[in-house]
Amino acid sequence: MSNRYATTDVILIGAGIMSATLGTLLKELAPDWNITVFEKLDKAGEESSNEWNNAGTGHSALCELNYTPEKPDGSINISKAIKINEQFQVSKQFWSYLVNSNLIRNPQDFIMPLPHMSLVQGEENVAFLKKRFEALSNIPLFQGMEFSDDLEKLKKWIPLIMEGRTSNEAIAATKIDSGTDVNFGALTRMLFDHLKNQNVDINYKHQVDDIKRTSDGFWELKVKNLDSGSVQRHTAKFVFIGGGGGSLPLLQKTGIPESKHIGGFPVSGLFLVCNNPEVIAQHHAKVYGKAAVGAPPMSVPHLDSRYIDNKKTLLFGPFAGFSPKFLKNGSNFDLIGSIKPNNVLTMLAAGAKNIPLTKYLIQQLMLSKEQRIEELREFIPNAKGEDWDIVIAGQRVQVIKDTEAGGKGTLQFGTEVVSSSDGSVAALLGASPGASTAVHVMLEVIKKCFPQHLKAWEPKIKEMIPSYGVSLAENPELFQEIHTLTAQALGLADNNDKKHVNLA
Numbered sequence: 001m002s003n004r005y006a007t008t009d010v011i012l013i014g015a016g017i018m019s020a021t022l023g024t025l026l027k028e029l030a031p032d033w034n035i036t037v038f039e040k041l042d043k044a045g046e047e048s049s050n051e052w053n054n055a056g057t058g059h060s061a062l063c064e065l066n067y068t069p070e071k072p073d074g075s076i077n078i079s080k081a082i083k084i085n086e087q088f089q090v091s092k093q094f095w096s097y098l099v100n101s102n103l104i105r106n107p108q109d110f111i112m113p114l115p116h117m118s119l120v121q122g123e124e125n126v127a128f129l130k131k132r133f134e135a136l137s138n139i140p141l142f143q144g145m146e147f148s149d150d151l152e153k154l155k156k157w158i159p160l161i162m163e164g165r166t167s168n169e170a171i172a173a174t175k176i177d178s179g180t181d182v183n184f185g186a187l188t189r190m191l192f193d194h195l196k197n198q199n200v201d202i203n204y205k206h207q208v209d210d211i212k213r214t215s216d217g218f219w220e221l222k223v224k225n226l227d228s229g230s231v232q233r234h235t236a237k238f239v240f241i242g243g244g245g246g247s248l249p250l251l252q253k254t255g256i257p258e259s260k261h262i263g264g265f266p267v268s269g270l271f272l273v274c275n276n277p278e279v280i281a282q283h284h285a286k287v288y289g290k291a292a293v294g295a296p297p298m299s300v301p302h303l304d305s306r307y308i309d310n311k312k313t314l315l316f317g318p319f320a321g322f323s324p325k326f327l328k329n330g331s332n333f334d335l336i337g338s339i340k341p342n343n344v345l346t347m348l349a350a351g352a353k354n355i356p357l358t359k360y361l362i363q364q365l366m367l368s369k370e371q372r373i374e375e376l377r378e379f380i381p382n383a384k385g386e387d388w389d390i391v392i393a394g395q396r397v398q399v400i401k402d403t404e405a406g407g408k409g410t411l412q413f414g415t416e417v418v419s420s421s422d423g424s425v426a427a428l429l430g431a432s433p434g435a436s437t438a439v440h441v442m443l444e445v446i447k448k449c450f451p452q453h454l455k456a457w458e459p460k461i462k463e464m465i466p467s468y469g470v471s472l473a474e475n476p477e478l479f480q481e482i483h484t485l486t487a488q489a490l491g492l493a494d495n496n497d498k499k500h501v502n503l504a
Contacts, residue, residue, distance in 0.1 A: 008034045008201070011221060011236040013208050013250060014243035015039035016049040017184050017435045018428050020191035022240055022442040024098070027198045028464060029446070029457045035200045036234065037192075038223055040207040040329075045188030047327055048244040049435060051308050053394030055318070058180035059433035060088035062142065063116035063288040066300055068132050076128075076135040082473050084433055085141045087440035089472055090465055093482060094439040095187075096489035097464040103194050107490045110187040112307045115285040116179025117158065119171070119379075125290060126172040133174050140476035145176040160282040161303070164381040178483075179286060180492065181307050184435040206232075211239065211253050211425075219254075219425060238449060241427035245326030245397035248338055251427040256420040260342040263350065263400035264429070265411060266326055266335060267361070269393035271317035272376055276387040280305075280314045287379070303379045316376050318393055322361045328395050343400075349409025350400040357411070399429045415441055423449035439465070 010026060012019040015037055023035055041047065048054060061067040061081035068081050095111070098104045120129045126149055133147040148154060149172035155162045157175055165171075196202055203223075209231075210222035218235045225232065241247045248264045274280050288302040304315045326334035339347055351358075367375075373385045399412040415434050419426035426445050443461070447454060462468045472479040487493040 005233045005235065006036075007218070007235045008036045009237055010035045011219070011234060011239045012037045013221075013239065013241045014047075014246070015041070015044040015188070015192060015202065015204070016047060016242055016244055017045065017188045017191075017438050018242035018442065019240060020044065020049075020188045020195070021094075021438040022242070022445060023195050023200060024103075024191050025094075025439075025442055025446065025464075027195065027200070029460055030453070031198075035195070036236070037195070037200060037202045038206040038208050038221070038234075039202070039204050040226065042204050043189075044192040044202075044204075045185040047246075047329065048394050048396070049184045049188045050394065051183045051185035051306075052391060053328065054184060054435065055302065055304060055315075056181050056183060056306050056308075057116075057286055057302075057304070057436070058088055058091075058111070058182045059436035060085045060116075060141075060179070062145070062176045062179050063118045063174070063286060063302075064300065065118055065120075065129075065132070065288060065290055068135070070128055070131075074131070076132050078132075078135050078139070081136065082139060082141060084437065086467075086472050087433070087437040089141070089467065089479070089482065089486075090443070091436060091439040092486040092490060093465045093467060096486045098194075099489050104190045109310065110183045110190060111490050111492065112181045113177070113492045114179050114181040114305055114307075115157075115175055115177050117173050117175045117285045117287045119158070119161065119173045119287050119289055121167070121169050121171050123170045126170045129172050129174060139473055140479045141473055142176065144178055145174055147174050148172065158283070158285065158287060160279065161287065161379055163282075166381070173287075175285070178487075178492075181286065181305065182436065183308060208243075208250060211250060213255070217422075217424070237424065239425045240445065241425070243327075245330065245334070245395050247427045247429055248326065248397060249334070251418060251429070252338065252340060254420070254425055256425065258418050258420060259427075261346050261402050262418065262429070263343045263347040263409075264326065264335075264338055264397040265350065265354075265400055266323060266395055266397050268321040268323045268325075268395050269318035270321060270372075271315045271319075271391050271393050272372060272388040273391045274314035274316075274387055275389055276384075279387055280312055283314055289379070301375070301379070303376075315391075316379060316388070319367060319372055319375075320361055320364045322365060323395065325395055326397050328392070330395065346400055346402055346409045349407070350411055351409070353409055354411055397429070417441060417445055417448070419445070419448050423451065443468075 012023055061084045069077050071077050099107050136142040205226040207224045208221050209224055212220055214220050219239045221234045223232045223234055241250045251259045284305050286304045291300045306313050306315055324332050324335040376383045399416050402408045403410045415430040417428055426449055
C-alpha cells in the first residue's frame with residue numbers, strides 16, 4: 001500500500017465506540033458502501049472507549065445530579081434528564097437489534113443490570129434530592145425510583161457506605177434498579193469484529209496526519225503506516241473524525257468554517273480501584289454524589305460496582321487532573337498545537353472565565369494517595385488505604401467555543417458534533433454522556449450528512465430503533481413495550497421476567 005492512492009465511500013478516523021456505531025449503522029443502511037477505518041493504536045477501543053478510561057455508566061440520568069439542576073425558584077429542571085434518558089433508550093434499542101439479529105452475541109459481556117443511586121448529605125441537599133425524586137417520579141422513564149432518608153433502609157441499600165458512619169448529618173438516597181453498567185471497550189471490540197466480517201477495511205497502527213479538500217469535492221487523507229513508515233493517500237466522499245481528544249486537531253486541518261473559533265481544554269482523571277474481594281462483595285450499585293464547588297461535571301464523585309472481563313470490581317472517583325495531552329497516548333504539545341489565530345481569543349477568554357476550575361484542577365493534582373483515601377471516606381467511612389490502588393483513567397477534551405448564552409470562550413460540558421455545511425465531513429467533540437448516547441449522536445450525524453438518503457433509510461432505521469422520531473416520555477405505553485423488549489434481549493430483565501429470557 002506504500003505511497004498509493006485509494007478511494008472509498010466512507011472513511012472513519014479512530015476505532016472507538018463512535019466510529020464503531022456509525023460504521024455499524026451505515027453497514028445496515030447501505031451495505032454496498034465501502035468503509036475504511038484508520039486507528040493509530042494497535043487495536044480497537046483503547047482510548048476513551050476503553051473500560052478503564054471511563055466510568056462504565058449507562059448514562060440515563062437515573063443518578064447523575066448534574067443533569068437535574070435546581071432553578072432559582074427552587075424547582076428542579078428535569079428537561080436534560082429526560083433528553084439523556086431517551087437517548088440511552090435509543091442505544092439499548094440498537095444493541096437489542098444487533099443481538100436479536102445475531103450480529104453481536106453475549107450481551108452480558110458488555111452490559112449488566114446494576115442499581116443506580118444518588119447519595120447526598122446535609123439538610124439542604126436532602127431537600128434537593130427529595131424534590132428531584134418527586135419531579136422524576138411522574139415520568140415513565142424513571143419508574144421504579146425510590147427515595148429514603150431512613151437509616152435502616154439505607155443500611156440495606158448501601159451497607160458498605162453506611163457501616164461506621166458516625167455523623168448525625170442528614171443523609172438520603174434515591175435508588176432505581178433499572179440502571180446499567182456498560183463495558184464500552186468490550187462493546188467497541190464486538191462491533192469492530194462485526195464490521196470486519198462485513199468486509200470493512202480496518203487499519204490499525206495507521207495515523208492520519210493531514211486532511212484536505214480536493215478540487216472535485218472529495219477529502220484526501222495523508223495516512224502514515226506506523227509499522228513501515230510509508231505514507232499513503234486515501235480519498236473519500238465522506239469522512240467522520242471520531243478520534244476522541246484527537247478529533248479537534250484533525251477538524252482544524254479540514255479548514256471548514258465550522259472548525260473556526262473552537263478550542264479544547266483537556267482534563268485527565270484518576271480512579272481508586274479496590275483490590276480487596278471482601279470489600280468489593282459488600283457493594284452492589286453505582287452511587288453518585290454531588291460535585292464539589294468549582295469542579296467540572298465530569299468530576300462528580302461516585303462509587304461504582306463494575307464488571308470488567310466478567311469480573312466484579314469497585315471503583316471510586318474520578319479525581320480530576322490536568323495534562324496538556326488531548327489523548328492518553330497523545331503528545332504534551334497537543335494543547336499548544338491546537339491554538340490557532342482564529343481561536344486564540346476564544347481560548348484566552350475561556351482561561352479568564354475559568355480561574356476557579358483551574359484552581360480546582362491544581363488542587364486535585366496536588367492530592368496524595370492518603371488525601372484521596374480521605375475523600376473516599378466520605379463514601380466509605382471505614383476505607384483502608386491498602387485496599388485501594390490508583391489507576392489513571394482517560395483524557396477528555398472539553399469544547400470551548402463562542403456562544404450567545406455564555407459569550408466568548410464558553411466551556412461546554414457535553415457531547416457535540418461539528419459538521420461541514422455540505423455534510424461531507426463531521427467530527428465528534430466533547431465528553432460525557434458520550435458513549436452512552438452514541439447511537440443517538442450517530443443518527444444525528446446521518447441526518448446532517450446524508451439527508452438525501454433519509455427517506456429511503458427511514459424504514460430500516462425504525463426497524464432498528466422502534467421509537468425513532470417519537471418521544472418515549474410522552475408515550476408511556478410504547479416506552480413500557482420497548483423497555484421490556486430491550487431488557488429481555490440484553491439480559492436486563494428483572495426477576496419476574498428472567499424466566500422468559502435465555503441469558504446463556
